Amino acid sequence: MSKPTKTVPNFASEAQERAFWEKNDSADYQDWSKAKRVVLPNLKPTTKTISLRLPQHLLDSIKAAANARDVPYQSLIKVWLQEKLHSH
Structure with missing residues (x-):
């Protein structure tokens, strides 16, 4: 009613x-x-801040790779993690 x-x-x-x-x-x-109910497929998922300890030489290598691709290094790490996750 x-x-x-x-x-x-x-x-x-x-x-x-x-x-x-x-x-x-x-x-x-x-x-x-x-x-x-509606579905909003273009919304970005909620993110969670984490702390990750890496050896300095590894972080320097990641930053160099990100710089060569002209992307932020944290974004590159996320892309690599996502790719690795989907490859299994």
């Missing part, structure tokens, strides 16, 4: 809209029972 919904007002600014939604329940303005 659908609940009658109120009309969302027009906002002059994003700050005004933010203030409105902080004080109002969206269920009064939207019938969430009719909502559909």
